Amino acid sequence: MTIIDGKETARQIRQEIAAEVEAMVAAGRRRPHLAAVLVGHDGGSETYVANKIKACEECGFKSSLRRFEADITEEQLLGVVRELNDDDDVDGFIVQLPLPAHISEEKVTEAIDPRKDVDGFHPQNVGRMTIGSPAFISATPQGIIELIRRYGVETRGKKAVVIGRSNIVGRPMSILLSQKGVDCTVTLCHSRTPDIAAVCREADIIVAAIGKPGFVTADMVKEGATVIDVGTTRVADTTAARGWRLRGDVDFATVSPKCAFITPVPGGVGPMTICSLMQNTLLAAKKAIYK
Ligand code: GUN
Numbered sequence: 001m002t003i004i005d006g007k008e009t010a011r012q013i014r015q016e017i018a019a020e021v022e023a024m025v026a027a028g029r030r031r032p033h034l035a036a037v038l039v040g041h042d043g044g045s046e047t048y049v050a051n052k053i054k055a056c057e058e059c060g061f062k063s064s065l066r067r068f069e070a071d072i073t074e075e076q077l078l079g080v081v082r083e084l085n086d087d088d089d090v091d092g093f094i095v096q097l098p099l100p101a102h103i104s105e106e107k108v109t110e111a112i113d114p115r116k117d118v119d120g121f122h123p124q125n126v127g128r129m130t131i132g133s134p135a136f137i138s139a140t141p142q143g144i145i146e147l148i149r150r151y152g153v154e155t156r157g158k159k160a161v162v163i164g165r166s167n168i169v170g171r172p173m174s175i176l177l178s179q180k181g182v183d184c185t186v187t188l189c190h191s192r193t194p195d196i197a198a199v200c201r202e203a204d205i206i207v208a209a210i211g212k213p214g215f216v217t218a219d220m221v222k223e224g225a226t227v228i229d230v231g232t233t234r235v236a237d238t239t240a241a242r243g244w245r246l247r248g249d250v251d252f253a254t255v256s257p258k259c260a261f262i263t264p265v266p267g268g269v270g271p272m273t274i275c276s277l278m279q280n281t282l283l284a285a286k287k288a289i290y291k
Contacts, residue, residue, distance in 0.1 A: 001256055001257060001258075001259050001260065001261075001262065002151065002260065002261045002262075003256070003261075003262060003263075003264055004147055004151055004228075004261055004262065004263045004264075004268055005267065005268075006143075006147060006263060006264075006267055006268040006269055006270065006271045006272045007267045007271045009146070009147060009150055009271075009272065009275075010143075010271035010272050010274070010275040011271075013146070013272075013275045013278075013279070014055060014058045014059050014275060014278065017059040017060075017278055017279065017282055018058065018059050018060045020282065021059060021060035021061065021282070022060060024285075025060070029285075030062075031060060031061055031062045031285075032059075032061045032062070032091050032092075032281050032282055032284070032285035033061065033062040033063070033064070033089055033090050033091050033092075033281075033285070034052070034056050034061055034062075034063050034064075034090075034091065034092055034093065034094070034118065034277070034278075034281045035063070035064045035065070035066065035084055035087075035090045035092075035093035035094075036049050036052060036053065036063070036064070036065050036066070036093065036094050036096060037065075037066045037068070037077075037080060037081075037084070037093065037094070037095040037096065038065060038066070038067050038068070038096050039067075039068045039069075039070060039072055039077065039095075039096070039099055039100060039103070040068075040069065040070035040100060041070070042098070045096045045097075045098070048096060048274075049065065049096050051274055052094070052274055052277060053065060055274045055275070055277070055278055056278070056281075059278045059281075059282075061278070061281060064090075066080060066084075068080070070100045071100075072100075072103075073102075073103075074102065074103045074104060074107065074108075077095075077099075077103055077108060078107065078108065078111050081095065081108060081111045081112055082111065084112075084116065085111075085112065085113040085116060090116065091116065091118075091281060091284040091285040092116045092117070092118030092136075092280060092281045092284035092285075093112070093116055093118070094118060094119045094277070095108055095109070095112070109121045109122055109123075110122065110123065114136075114290070115284070115289070115290040116284060117136050118136055118277055118280040118281050118283075118284055119136070119138065119139065119277070119280075120135065120136035120137045120138040120139070120142075120172075120280065121138065121167075121168070122136075125137070126138075126167075126172070129172060129175065129176070130175055132179055132180065134288070134289045134290075135289060136280050136283070136284070136289060137172065137176070137276070137280070138168050138169070138172045139273045139274070139276035139277045139280070140168065140169045140173075140209075140230060140269060140272075140273045140276070141169060141172045141173040141176050142176070142276040142279070142280075143269060143272030143273050143275060143276040144173060144207065144228055144230075144269060144272070145176050145177075145182065146272060146275075146276070147228070147263065147268075147269070147272055148205075148226075148228075151261055153205070153226050153260075153261055154204075155177070155182050155183060155184050155205065156182075156183040156184075157183060157184075157185070158183075158184050158185070158204035158205055159184065159185050159187070159202055159203050159204050159205070160174075160177045160184035160185070160186045160187070160203060160204065160205040160206075160207065161186075161187045161189060161199055161200050161202070161203035161205070161206050161207070162174045162177070162186065162187070162188050162189065162207045162209065163189045163190075163196060163200070163206070163207065163208045163209060163210050163215070163216070163249070164189075164190065164208070164209035164210040164211075164230075165188055165190040166209065169209040169230055170188065170190075170207075170209045170210075171188070173207050173209065174186045174188040177205070177207075184204075184205065187199055187203075196220070197219065197220040200216065200220040200221065201219075201220060201221070201222055202222070203221075203222060203225055204222070204224075204225055204226065205225065205226045205227075205228070206220075206221065206225060206226070206227045206228065207228045207230065208227070208228070208229050208230060208231060208248070208249035208250050209230035209231070209249065210231070210249055211231055211232075211233055211249065212231070212233075212249055213231060213233045213235055213247035213248065213249065214247065214248075214249070214250070214251040215231075215249045215250070216229075216249055216250040216251060216255060217251050217254060217255065218251065218254035218255050218257075218258060221255050221258050221259065222258070223258050224258070224259070224260045225258065225259055225260065226259060226260055226261040226262070227250055227255055227256075227259050227261070227262045227263070228262075228263050228268075228269060229248035229249055229250040229252070229262070229263050229264070229265050229268055229269065230248075230249065230269050231247065231248040231249030231250070231265060232246050232248070232265060232266070232270060233246070233247050233248075233249075234246060234247075235247045246265055246266045246270075247265065248263075248264075248265030248268075250262070250265075252264060252265070
């Protein structure tokens with residue numbers, strides 16, 4: 001059994017990106033610039049954005065943060081998006097989700113110039129990804145593909161089961177796994193799927209992305225399977241300094257002995273997500289997706 005080390009892989013990728021950025025700068029190009037928009041004071045969002053800014057520093061990127069109170073109007077926020085679209089110094093930007101209830105996330109996402117949509121959430125990027133054209137790809141599924149590749153997990157002709165059909169993870173994951181070059185036969189399970197356990201038992205690769213701690217148990221996993229855990233639920237833990245710890249969607253203790261490869265939580269998929277955002281920002285700066 002191999003434990004996939006997402007933390008170390010992400011560190012290596014950040015180093016690779018930093019080397020490329022220094023070569024760009026030495027050749028007279030400016031540093032890639034990622035901007036982030038943060039609305040309100042949600043604890044999770046604050047942490048995510050702080051980690052994204054830290055990753056920018058490690059990659060040699062310029063970063064900037066635009067903060068707004070939770071009472072910003074939708075029209076004002078759309079104005080911020082338009083400004084960033086028009087700012088030639090900004091290569092890519094993200095609007096951290098969730099947004100307050102009075103603001104349409106759909107409207108804001110669709111207002112982002114697809115050429116700067118390094119989250120890969122704009123319908124144009126989702127559509128291009130779906131038909132296999134160059135696109136900014138949602139960070140978590142892209143990070144998982146990168147882990148699978150770097151660890152040499154065999155995918156061609158294998159059966160993959162994705163649990164969860166979110167727009168950000170499950171659905172794009174199912175599409176990427178079925179694409180030419182990855183070549184899995186994919187089943188996408190969701191809350192209306194009967195007997196998910198039986199479906200999973202057939203799988204060579206399981207990607208669990210439902211946000212239910214410990215959902216995948218040993219009886220659901222075939223001997224020699226690869227299990228990718230996207231879950232990051234905070235569960236109360238009085239022994240932890242912060243009073244909580246992260247728990248994945250997979251019952252690691254019982255599932256891992258059956259696996260060929262498995263990702264831990266924390267330190268598996270999580271660190272790769274921000275890394276994918278950095279890769280997308282570099283692609284935006286190089287105009288590699290939209291010429
Ligand atoms: N909220 C949780 N994950 C993400 C993400 O990947 N991008 C943005 N913009 N918001 C998020």
